[in-house]
Amino acid sequence: MPTERRLARIREVLARRQPDLTVVMDNVHKPHNLAAIARTCDAVGVLEVHAICREGPVSLSRKVAMGTHKWVPVRSHRSVAEAYAALRGAGFAILAADLSADARDYREVDYTRPTAIVVGAELDGISEEASRGADGRIVIPLHGMAASLNVSVATAVILYEALRQREAAGLYDAPRLDPALHQRLLVEWAYP
Amino acid sequence: MPTERRLARIREVLARRQPDLTVVMDNVHKPHNLAAIARTCDAVGVLEVHAICREGPVSLSRKVAMGTHKWVPVRSHRSVAEAYAALRGAGFAILAADLSADARDYREVDYTRPTAIVVGAELDGISEEASRGADGRIVIPLHGMAASLNVSVATAVILYEALRQREAAGLYDAPRLDPALHQRLLVEWAYP
Ligand SMILES: C[S@@+](CC[C@H](N)C(=O)[O-])C[C@H]1O[C@@H](n2cnc3c(N)ncnc32)[C@H](O)[C@@H]1O
Ligand SMILES: C[S@@+](CC[C@H](N)C(=O)[O-])C[C@H]1O[C@@H](n2cnc3c(N)ncnc32)[C@H](O)[C@@H]1O
Numbered sequence: 001m002p003t004e005r006r007l008a009r010i011r012e013v014l015a016r017r018q019p020d021l022t023v024v025m026d027n028v029h030k031p032h033n034l035a036a037i038a039r040t041c042d043a044v045g046v047l048e049v050h051a052i053c054r055e056g057p058v059s060l061s062r063k064v065a066m067g068t069h070k071w072v073p074v075r076s077h078r079s080v081a082e083a084y085a086a087l088r089g090a091g092f093a094i095l096a097a098d099l100s101a102d103a104r105d106y107r108e109v110d111y112t113r114p115t116a117i118v119v120g121a122e123l124d125g126i127s128e129e130a131s132r133g134a135d136g137r138i139v140i141p142l143h144g145m146a147a148s149l150n151v152s153v154a155t156a157v158i159l160y161e162a163l164r165q166r167e168a169a170g171l172y173d174a175p176r177l178d179p180a181l182h183q184r185l186l187v188e189w190a191y192p
Numbered sequence: 193m194p195t196e197r198r199l200a201r202i203r204e205v206l207a208r209r210q211p212d213l214t215v216v217m218d219n220v221h222k223p224h225n226l227a228a229i230a231r232t233c234d235a236v237g238v239l240e241v242h243a244i245c246r247e248g249p250v251s252l253s254r255k256v257a258m259g260t261h262k263w264v265p266v267r268s269h270r271s272v273a274e275a276y277a278a279l280r281g282a283g284f285a286i287l288a289a290d291l292s293a294d295a296r297d298y299r300e301v302d303y304t305r306p307t308a309i310v311v312g313a314e315l316d317g318i319s320e321e322a323s324r325g326a327d328g329r330i331v332i333p334l335h336g337m338a339a340s341l342n343v344s345v346a347t348a349v350i351l352y353e354a355l356r357q358r359e360a361a362g363l364y365d366a367p368r369l370d371p372a373l374h375q376r377l378l379v380e381w382a383y384p
Contacts, residue, residue, distance in 0.1 A: 009337075016335040032224050040345050042336030071337040107356070141355070143208040143364060144234030145201075145263040145381075153232050153348040156341070160349045163333070164299070172335060189337075 002190045010189050013071075014182050015175040018045040020114035021162055022092065024083055025051045026130045027121045028151055036152035037119075042071045044163045045172065050116070051076050052083050052130065070192070080129045092116040096134035097154055098126050099147070103139035111162035112169045119155050194382045202381050205263075206374050207367040210237040212306035213354055214284065216275055217243045218322045219313045220343055228344035229311075234263045236355045237364065242308070243268050244275050244322065262384070272321045284308040288326035289346055290318050291339070295331035303354035304361045311347050 002010075023041055028034060028051070041049050053076045077083035087094055095109060096118040109115075118134055120126030125148075131137060140149060140157050149157070166172060175182065194202075215233055220226060220243070233241050245268045269275035279286055287301060288310040301307075310326055312318030317340075323329060332341060332349050341349070358364060367374065 013335065013337050036342040036345055039338050039342055042338045043332075043334045043341055045335045140235075140352070141359075142235045143205065143237045143355075145205050146231050146234045149235055149348070150228040150231055150344065152342065153228055153344055156345040157348055157352045160332070160352075163335075167333075 007186075007190055010186055013045075014177060014185055014189075016045045016172045017047050017177055018166065018171060019047045019176055019181075020092070021046055021111070021159075021166070022087070022116045023049045023155055023159070024087070024094070024116050024118040024130075025049065026080070026118055026126050027052060027054070027124065028119065030122065033122070033150070033152045037155050038072045038074070040152065040156040040159055044159045046072060046159070047177075048073045048075055050074070050083055050087070052078075052080055052127075054078065071189070080127065080133055084133055087116045090114070093136070094118060094134045096126055096131045096137045097139070097158060098131045098134075098137045099139055100131060100137050103137035106138040106140050106158050107161055109136070109138055111165045112171060115162065117155065117158055117162075119151050122151060199378075199382055202378055205237075206369060206377055206381075208237045208364045209239050209369055210358065210363060211239045211368055211373075212284070213238055213303070213351075213358070214279070214308045215241045215347055215351070216279070216286070216308050216310040216322075217241065218272070218310055218318050219244060219246070219316065220311065222314065225314070225342070225344045229347050230264045230266070232344065232348040232351055236351045238264060238351070239369070240265045240267055242266070242275055242279070244270075244272055244319075246270065263381070272319065272325055276325055279308045282306070285328070286310060286326045288318055288323045288329045289331070289350060290323045290326075290329045291331055292323060292329050295329035298330040298332050298350050299353055301328070301330055303357045304363060307354065309347065309350055309354075311343050314343060 023037060023046060025037065038049065049072055051074050084094055092114045094116045118126060118130050140154055215229060215238060217229065230241065241264055243266050276286055284306045286308045310318060310322050332346055
């Protein structure tokens with residue numbers, strides 16, 4: 001049985017979940033990156049993350065099972081097209097975090113709208129398909145010699161800008177999940 | 193021989209280096225965290241990072257030798273006292289990124305002043321000595337179930353707030369290194 005304190009904490013966290021903010025991992029496979037991304041997603045209130053995982057979902061869920069996976073489930077998709085269709089169907093704007101020339105500064109974007117942020121893998125970056133298929137591209141300024149940031153770092157920098165905007169807009173102040181989902185997650189999290 | 197393009201790039205990067213912004217790693221040892229932190233430091237223009245490394249400097253430098261170490265040297269210290277004395281001697285305010293109750297929101301701090309940000313290890317966090325000995329404690333808001341962020345993620349979130357403030361204050365617009373140091377680093381970076 002969960003303690004009263006534990007139940008109260010779960011309720012508080014669920015009351016701050018942001019069902020309209022998510023991350024899409026395009027071929028991100030390194031376990032420590034997946035774990036760091038899931039943890040940051042949890043911290044900013046992302047409800048679930050998406051993974052484009054051409055080899056199928058099995059290995060991914062095993063790898064993510066390092067900690068935070070329970071609080072931030074990973075939804076796997078077999079292709080960019082499948083992932084983007086699902087997200088667009090749910091009303092998300094899709095923004096690719098990409099080091100391309102036509103990317104906008106990540107701070108110029110309005111993250112209070114339903115937003116999915118796509119990030120890519122260490123060596124290959126984001127796939128051409130995922131970048132071009134997005135509604136826009138965003139970039140974090142780099143003033144140094146290295147050509148990019150670590151993927152979990154880049155994800156966090158963007159998510160904390162989203163959090164800043166969402167705090168200012170009051171999106172953490174009142175529950176955003178529908179009551180049925182809130183209730184289902186409360187039971188799931190409290191009685192594992 | 194470096195190409196003209198390479199030399200121009202090195203000059204540009206040196207012209208944006210921030211000699212009065214740094215990170216102190218208190219017992220951070222995991223190579224992928226060290227590498228991610230060094231890379232973010234490079235990206236925001238940190239000139240060198242500090243490591244409190246009670247077992248001595250050797251293993252650290254070997255571990256960091258994964259990439260960005262060349263652009264962001266690591267200065268090792270045997271104790272918190274030694275590190276803090278060196279930083280205070282150089283005019284830095286020391287801010288511990290710590291999940292303690294009396295920490296201020298990290299966005300309330302003025303990072304345009306000479307600032308050293310202290311971060312701790314995955315399991316133990318920042319040492320009591322490093323936290324209490326700092327000039328202040330700062331915390332990144334967490335709205336989820338997990339009790340903390342990954343250390344390289346936390347470092348990046350704070351450094352990009354510092355970058356935001358420093359961009360607004362014009363600190364990336366004109367060279368900040370003294371000419372002799374600029375020249376020395378130019379030679380070091382261009383002719384490895
Ligand atoms: C290590 S980077 C990939 C580098 C890859 N060689 C490339 O050229 O794209 C891994 C992922 O992190 C994200 N990322 C890293 N640095 C970024 C930045 N400065 N702006 C936006 N996204 C970034 C992108 O999603 C990228 O695909
Ligand atoms: C994984 S955390 C350490 C957790 C450790 N169990 C504790 O209680 O301190 C590693 C380091 O990242 C930094 N950090 C992580 N999350 C943070 C947050 N929300 N605010 C400030 N610093 C944070 C701190 O420097 C911390 O020592």
